[in-house]
Amino acid sequence: MMKKSMACLGAVFVLLFACNKEQVATENTSQLQTENVAKQDVLSYVDPFIGTGGHGHTFPGATVPFGMVQLSPDNLTKERWDWTSGYHYSDSTLLGFSHTHLSGTGVGDLLDILVMPFVSSYPQNTDNEMKHLYATYQKEDEQASAGYYSVYLSEPDIKAELTASARVGVHRYTFGNKGTPQLLVDLGYAQNYDKAVDTYFKVESDTKLVGYRKSSGWAKFQPVYFTMEFSQPFNYQLYQDKTTVSGDTVQAEKTEAVLSFPQSAGNSITVKVGISYASIDGAGKNIALEAPEFDFEKTKLAAENLWRNQLNKIEVKDSDKLSKTKFYTALYHAFIAPHLFSDANGEYYGADGKTHKADGYNRYTLFSLWDTFRALHPLLTITNPELVDDLVKSMVAFYDEAGVLPTWDLMSNETDVMIGYHAVPVLVDAYLKGLTTVSGEKLLEASKTSAMQNRFGIDLFRKYGYIPSELEVEAVSKTLEYAYDDWAIAQLAKSLDKEKDYQYFSKRAQAYNQLFDANVGFMRGKDQHGRWVKNFSPTHVDHRTTDYTEANAWQYTWFVPHDVIGLKALFGGEQAFINKLDQLFTVSSEMEGDVSPDISGLIGQYAHGNEPCHHIPYLYAFTQQKWKGEARIKEIRERMYRAEPDGLAGNDDVGQMSSWYVLSALGFYPVNPADGRFVFGTPLFEQVTIKLADNKEFVIGEQGNTGDNFVDAIKLNGQSLKRHYLTYDEVMAGGSLSFLFQQ
Numbered sequence: 001m002m003k004k005s006m007a008c009l010g011a012v013f014v015l016l017f018a019c020n021k022e023q024v025a026t027e028n029t030s031q032l033q034t035e036n037v038a039k040q041d042v043l044s045y046v047d048p049f050i051g052t053g054g055h056g057h058t059f060p061g062a063t064v065p066f067g068m069v070q071l072s073p074d075n076l077t078k079e080r081w082d083w084t085s086g087y088h089y090s091d092s093t094l095l096g097f098s099h100t101h102l103s104g105t106g107v108g109d110l111l112d113i114l115v116m117p118f119v120s121s122y123p124q125n126t127d128n129e130m131k132h133l134y135a136t137y138q139k140e141d142e143q144a145s146a147g148y149y150s151v152y153l154s155e156p157d158i159k160a161e162l163t164a165s166a167r168v169g170v171h172r173y174t175f176g177n178k179g180t181p182q183l184l185v186d187l188g189y190a191q192n193y194d195k196a197v198d199t200y201f202k203v204e205s206d207t208k209l210v211g212y213r214k215s216s217g218w219a220k221f222q223p224v225y226f227t228m229e230f231s232q233p234f235n236y237q238l239y240q241d242k243t244t245v246s247g248d249t250v251q252a253e254k255t256e257a258v259l260s261f262p263q264s265a266g267n268s269i270t271v272k273v274g275i276s277y278a279s280i281d282g283a284g285k286n287i288a289l290e291a292p293e294f295d296f297e298k299t300k301l302a303a304e305n306l307w308r309n310q311l312n313k314i315e316v317k318d319s320d321k322l323s324k325t326k327f328y329t330a331l332y333h334a335f336i337a338p339h340l341f342s343d344a345n346g347e348y349y350g351a352d353g354k355t356h357k358a359d360g361y362n363r364y365t366l367f368s369l370w371d372t373f374r375a376l377h378p379l380l381t382i383t384n385p386e387l388v389d390d391l392v393k394s395m396v397a398f399y400d401e402a403g404v405l406p407t408w409d410l411m412s413n414e415t416d417v418m419i420g421y422h423a424v425p426v427l428v429d430a431y432l433k434g435l436t437t438v439s440g441e442k443l444l445e446a447s448k449t450s451a452m453q454n455r456f457g458i459d460l461f462r463k464y465g466y467i468p469s470e471l472e473v474e475a476v477s478k479t480l481e482y483a484y485d486d487w488a489i490a491q492l493a494k495s496l497d498k499e500k501d502y503q504y505f506s507k508r509a510q511a512y513n514q515l516f517d518a519n520v521g522f523m524r525g526k527d528q529h530g531r532w533v534k535n536f537s538p539t540h541v542d543h544r545t546t547d548y549t550e551a552n553a554w555q556y557t558w559f560v561p562h563d564v565i566g567l568k569a570l571f572g573g574e575q576a577f578i579n580k581l582d583q584l585f586t587v588s589s590e591m592e593g594d595v596s597p598d599i600s601g602l603i604g605q606y607a608h609g610n611e612p613c614h615h616i617p618y619l620y621a622f623t624q625q626k627w628k629g630e631a632r633i634k635e636i637r638e639r640m641y642r643a644e645p646d647g648l649a650g651n652d653d654v655g656q657m658s659s660w661y662v663l664s665a666l667g668f669y670p671v672n673p674a675d676g677r678f679v680f681g682t683p684l685f686e687q688v689t690i691k692l693a694d695n696k697e698f699v700i701g702e703q704g705n706t707g708d709n710f711v712d713a714i715k716l717n718g719q720s721l722k723r724h725y726l727t728y729d730e731v732m733a734g735g736s737l738s739f740l741f742q743q
Contacts, residue, residue, distance in 0.1 A: 042311045043304060045321070045328035048144040051104065051652050053089035053645030055082060055600060055609065058333060058652050059101045060144040062162040062169070064303050065310045066364070066387070068340040069275060070101040071162045071169035073151065074111055076130065076190065081597065084108035084193070089645035093128065094135050094153065096186065097162060099169045099275055100224065103336045104652025105368065106598060107417065108193035109218040109410060113226050113273065114186040115171060119156045119179030122258045123242045133184055146311075146332060147303030163300040166340055167286035169273045172296040177265035185228070187213045188241065188254025194222070199255045203248040206233035209257060210280045219413035223349060224275055227284040231270040231294040234259040270294045277411065278347035278355050289344045310335055313383045314662075318685040325643045327665050327684070330658035334376055335383075337654045338364040338391060341412070351401035351412045364394040367409040368654040369426065370418035371611050375659035377426045378670040378678075381433055382690065382731060388435040395423050396438055399446040404453065419474060419549050420481035421450035425488040425674035432495060432676060433728055440496045447489045448501070451482070451508075458482065466514040469525035469533050469547050476515055476525050477549035477612075480559045483511040487562040488674045512560045516570045521580055522553040539605065542594040550598045551612045552591060554584055554605035561615055561672040564622045574623050581619060585632060601640045601649025603632070608640045609650020614660050615671045618679045621724040627710040630682040633664055637684060666690075666700055667739060668726055677725040682711055683739050696734030704741035713740040 051058035061072020074086040075093045082088050085101055086108070096116030102109060116133055118125070128134050141152040150161040157176025164170060175181040187199035194217035201211040209228040214221070238245050239256040250257075261269055272291050276282035291299055311331055316324055342348040342363035350356040356363075381388055398406045405423040408415040424447045430436045431443055451458065457472035461482050467475040487509035493501035517524040517532055525533040525547040538553035540546060548556050557580075560567040571577040589602040600609030607613050617636065620629030640649035641661050652658055663669045667683035683702050690698040714721045715738040716730060726737065 041308070042328060043146050043308055045325045046146045046307070046311070046332045047325055047329050047643060048146070048149075048332070049089060049645050050326070050329045050643060051333065051645070051648045052085075052087060054648065055597060055650050056646070056648035056652055057082065057084050057102075057104045057106070058648075059085040059087045059103060060142075061087075061097070061101065061149045062147055062164045062303065063336060064147060064164055064166055064306045065335040066166075066338060066340055067164060068167045069099050069164045069169045069273075070103070070110075070336070070339075071097060071099050071164050071171070071273075072101050072149065074098050074114065074190075076111070076192070081106075086111045086190075089139075092137050092139065094137055094151065095130060095132050096184065096189070097160065097171065098189070099226075099273060102366075102654070103333060104648075104654055104657065106651050106653070107218050107415075109222075111190035111194055112213050112215070112222075112224045113275065114184075114189040115271065115273070116184040116186065117153070117156070117158045117160055117173045117175070118182050118184060119158070119175065122182070122184060122237075122256075123239075132186075132189065145304075146307035148300050161296065163296060163303050165290040165299055165302065167274060167276070167283075167344065168291045168299075169275070170291060170296055170299045171271040171273070172268060173271070174266065174268045175261075177263075180263050181261040181267050181269065183234075183259045183261075183269070183271070185209065185257040185259070187211065188256065190215075191254075193217050194219075196254055198251070198253065200251045201238055201249060201255055201257050203236055203238075203257075206235075207231075209236075209259070210284070211255075212280065218415055218417075219410045221353070222411045222413065224277060225280045225283050226276070227274045227280060227287055229272045229287060229294075230259070232261050232267075234261055236260070270296050276343050276347070277341060277349040278343055282343035282345060282347050286344050307332070310383075313691050314666075315689040315691065316685050317687040317689075320685070322643055323665070323684055326641050326647075327662065329643070330641070330661040330665075333652055333658040334379060334655040334662060337366045337368070338394070339366045341365040341394070349412050351398045351406075351409075351414065354401075356397070356401070358393075358397070361390045361393045363397065364391055365409055365411050366654060367395065367406050367423065368656070369407060369409075369422035370420055371653035371656040372659070373422040373425050373673055374611055374614055374656060375663055375670060375673070376655045378429065378673050379659045379663060381429065381435060381728065385433075385435050385693070385732070388430050388433075389437055392427055392430050392436040392438050392443075395427060396442065396446060399449070403449070405446050405450045416456075419456065419478050421447075421453075421485050422481070424450060424485045428488040428492045429674040429676070431492060432674070440492060444489070444492050444496060444498065444501065447492060451486060451489055451505070461508070461511070464528060465508075466511050466526060468528035470527050473545065474543055474547060474549045476523050476547035476553075477543075477551065477556050477559075479511050479515055480523065480556060483509050484559070484562050486511075491674065509562060510566075512563070513566070513570065516557075518570065518572070521557075521571065523557040523559075524553065537592060539590065540592045541596065541599060543596065544594070546593070549612070550596050550610055551607065552599075552605070554587070555599075555607055555610075555612050558584075558616045558619060559612055562675070564619060564671070568622065578620070578623050578625055578628070581616070582628070584616070598650060601636075603635065603639075606632075607650075608636050609648075609657075611653065611656055614656070615669065618669050618671050618681060621671075621679045621681070626680070626724065630710050633681045637661065637664060667737070676728040678728070678731070679725045680711070680714060690731065692732060692734055696732075698731050698734050699736045700739075701736065702739045702741065704743055705739070706741070709742045711739050712742040714738065715740065
């Protein structure tokens with residue numbers, strides 16, 4: 001990166017600016033000069049197209065931080081894995097704009113309430129594999145920024161623009177003079193990922209349309225209610241599966257509405273769409289509160305300001321525009337979910353299928369906990385500590401409604417797609433950091449309920465002290481992850497002086513010892529008689545039939561984040577531990593079996609494109625060869641994150657991949673996400689300021705970083721640290737952290 005030369009250039013530009021401000025301001029300066037003489041708007045570093053290509057599975061549309069609405073284009077082409085967000089950068093076939101989207105997941109769902117502008121006769125122009133109204137566009141006619149998306153459709157001569165508030169999507173369509181301006185509202189769309197089972201329209205006036213869409217997909221049952229208000233009166237025709245029906249209402253499995261508007265060149269129509277997971281009335285009230293006027297620009301400005309305030313919580317000072325683009329886009333993606341789920345009046349759809357009211361908090365959903373417990377939730381405790389209590393209360397409310405904490409909560413549906421009970425470390429971390437008002441006794445009750453289930457091999461885990469491979473699939477991964485979650489329960493019990501629980505779960509947390517085979521140097525499956533599984537290969541992958549979840553023995557052997565010292569001892573000491581880490585990154589990347597596309601971003605057998613590996617480079621910090629971890633962190637930041645549509649090494653997984661980059665750019669990472677510690681790596685930027693409550697700041701700086709040397713010493717508030725970590729309390733107290741590099 002040649003940081004030293006860039007810093008010198010920056011100093012020259014600042015000097016020139018000081019000497020002749022007027023002259024420099026009027027010159028056609030380079031981007032680098034502009035960055036040094038004027039503070040850039042943080043939004044200029046956000047590129048929502050990053051991650052929309054390859055296997056990133058992000059979407060480019062309009063949303064606000066943690067918003068209920070994600071209003072984005074859909075070019076879904078049948079059920080293809082890389083289209084799980086409804087969009088893929090390689091595709092230029094537009095089917096419309098729907099109001100709910102998943103960011104970076106490996107499974108598709110949502111895509112509710114599709115709106116498509118057109119000028120032809122309906123249902124013509126459906127000669128594609130989706131048999132759906134469509135238009136094509138050029139990539140150069142597409143724009144996206146934080147809180148805004150637009151695309152120009154040249155053939156029908158329509159410009160579409162999207163923005164959003166928390167619970168309302170706002171559209172603006174500007175029509176040319178090629179036909180009658182029309183909008184298709186399709187509730188039967190997205191059948192491949194999210195099958196509509198009951199849909200309903202009612203025309204309430206010539207400027208208002210209401211209804212609902214109830215569907216079954218990854219979320220087994222998902223109701224979405226809506227109210228649409230239009231800036232111009234319309235004529236309408238309702239359809240049941242593309243067949244016309246009379247009257248002002250229609251209810252069926254698949255329904256559509258076609259709205260026609262006066263024909264005139266440059267006709268601009270603004271549409272406000274409030275959504276609710278509780279009622280049509282709630283959707284209308286959401287509009288009344290958040291978007292009472294037909295003012296697209298006002299809503300767009302408000303969305304941009306929300307993003308500006310959120311992203312400015314971390315201020316980067318550095319001359320490297322490319323890295324800042326990667327950083328702030330990663331920060332943007334980290335703040336898309338969890339999604340707001342309750343209406344302005346507090347009502348929401350509960351995990352028991354009933355309507356509830358959140359009392360004194362906002363209900364959130366979309367907890368991809370197998371992914372996000374690792375880095376996203378620890379990041380939020382720094383950037384959004386005030387949000388954490390709502391997230392905790394949301395998970396506890398889910399427990400009260402469903403009888404168990406969420407594992408992978410999708411719109412109040414438990415999907416059970418991943419392993420572990422990782423709500424536990426998130427709740428424990430929040431409690432130990434003092435960020436929740438929920439009592440420790442309630443959290444312990446809920447955590448123990450998850451840990452004492454009789455499914456997913458948890459009963460076997462209790463009986464044998466590990467999970468026998470012939471009795472449960474993914475036995476090694478489940479044993480390791482249950483052991484970590486039990487460590488978190490033990491810490492909560494200890495803080496509450498529950499000695500019996502502390503001892504019980506501390507013992508379960510040591511289960512990882514049962515599965516380490518010192519003869520081969522890997523975590524390996526055992527049968528119920530304690531015999532190692534036969535035909536073991538550390539590179540074999542098939543999580544449907546083998547011992548590992550979306551990984552192999554090379555990748556899962558390191559998952560003991562709560563006892564790295566104990567793991568080192570199993571290897572036979574520090575040097576053997578280092579040697580095995582070195583091998584992980586240098587062995588062949590070849591794998592056997594049914595290799596999941598999730599296992600991507602390979603360096604040797606290290607797979608950065610999937611979550612089980614994310615903490616591994618930081619394990620070097622527990623040794624005397626920390627510099628090796630720094631080298632790998634730098635390599636990962638450069639190779640696995642690029643400022644391009646195909647810029648992510650794997651699925652962003654609701655912000656986890658992005659959160660890794662954010663924290664690793666700051667210079668530390670939560671190896672154990674619930675112990676309040678951030679293990680040191682190496683910083684990316686010249687200076688970073690984390691804005692905290694009460695006007696406090698935590699400033700991270702570096703000295704002597706040439707880009708190819710390593711950290712020699714670290715100082716906290718001017719005092720040398722003799723440990724490999726920083727605590728959460730030290731960050732939140734404000735102050736300074738300095739990384740001094742070798743000269």
